[in-house]
Amino acid sequence: MTGSVLVGRAPSPGDISTGYDAVVVGSGAGGLTAAVCLARQGRRVAVFEQHFTAGGYTHAYRRPGWEWDVGIHAGGEVFVRTPVARIELDGARASGVVLADGTQVRAPVVVSAAGAQNTFGTLLDDGDGERSAVMRRGFPFVLLFLGLDGDPVEPGLPRHNLMVTDGDCDAFFDGTGVRTSGLFLSFSCAKDPTWTAQHPGRSTGEILAYVQPELFEPFQGSRWRRRDPAYLALTAELTAELLDQLHRHLPRTRGRVAYHELGTPLTAEHFAGWPGGSLYGLAKDVAAFRDGRRPGTADWLRPRTGIDGLYLAGQDCLAGGFLGAVTGGLLAAHEALD
Structure with missing residues (x-):
């Protein structure tokens, strides 16, 4: 793929004025x-x-x-x-x-x-x-980025977002439930009429899920791309769980996931600066x-x-x-x- 998706520029000496409106x-x-x-x-x-x-x-x-x-x-x-x-x-x-x-x-x-x-x-x-x-801070999240083989129609990717609730949501937010809750699945490639012409034979999407705040607390202070092996094991477990959910709700995606990468609350805190990696702030x-x-x-x-x-x-x-x-x-x- 060519071109850049970066927005903004790092300033060179003299670029930043001493005053703005x-x-x-x-x-x-x-x-x-x-x-x-x-x-x-x-x-x-x-x-x-x-x-x-x-x-x-x-x-x-x-x-x-x-x-x-x-x-x-x-x-x-x-x-x-x-x-x-x-x-x-x-x-x-x-x-x-x-x-x-x-x-x-x-x-x-x-x-x-x-x-x-x-x-x-x-x-x-x-x-x-x-x-x-x-x-109180809002709940943190994990976000699984997906790369799939085939144009959006082949794996049956929907143009609408999917919101999936599972189990007792109140128990999760009260801290007494499972370690993840809910799913938000989105495939912007399926909504873009120009996607297939620009990216033939490929599709992308994201799966988001809430996680319990304490799940990643043991790894606070670790550095991006230099995480503890236990952190990598946890992210692998969560990735497998989210992929299972993907195949359950969109069966035609099975066998087509060619790339995946999981962002965690620590990733969000590192890049976006949100304390605890909260999705919705406070x-x-x-x-x-x-x-x-x-x-x-x-x-x-x-x-x-x-x-x-x-x-x-x-x-x-x-x-x-x-x-x-x-x-x-x-x-x-x-x-x-x-």
Whole structure:
């Protein structure tokens, strides 16, 4: 396969200006949405991303001979391999960011799409860090990337997403059930009318499943691609379980899986920076959204924060999932332009 699926560019000396109308921390769906909305209103915007490609959980992904397009793309001033160390304050107002290499970037508008716990607990020395720290994180996940022989129609890949529930979901989320729960199967190749012409004889897809948070805790602190043998054994077990489920629900895929690779909560934490590898950021539960008798623990999280000039985008300020992240980014831009 030719070409590149990487989005954004690592800055060369002199590329980053000392000042913008707005800076965005994180390039997931929420951050990029906010950036696009602000740019379309004539604001000069810079997006800073720690990963080597933009997109967060929605970036395109490639291995030799295979490509998974799991999300959205963006152009413009998107700087990758450029982590933000902290958000700068001028008194009680956000005034820009300091990058990990010490570069100061001034801006009257700072949009953080790095999640509430990263924003208030790491990027800011702020009392709200304690409030976000006590909030429960959402459940982590594993994601199996699949490469299959044959055009999408041959293994019978559906154009719609498949949501599969299994067993007692409440028991899983209460911590008393099995180690994985539910399945989300998606095959973007089957939805793309140009796929077969570009990738004849090949198909790709993803299978996502929740996992218990403690499952990967013994391997915290290990390095990507240098994991413990016990970690590799665990990922092999989970891969086999997910492949069994794939063949059960889509029997024509049997014998056609030519490539597979499993992403884990540690993978997500390494690349996306989400504490614990949470899929949907902070937990979206009754405690967060109130139960009718007492305020929710997330009531204070809004696109417009208590700090002038600082806005939250993404899943933590509204709702989980792609649409929640995008809407959060839209609302952050709206508040910043108000």
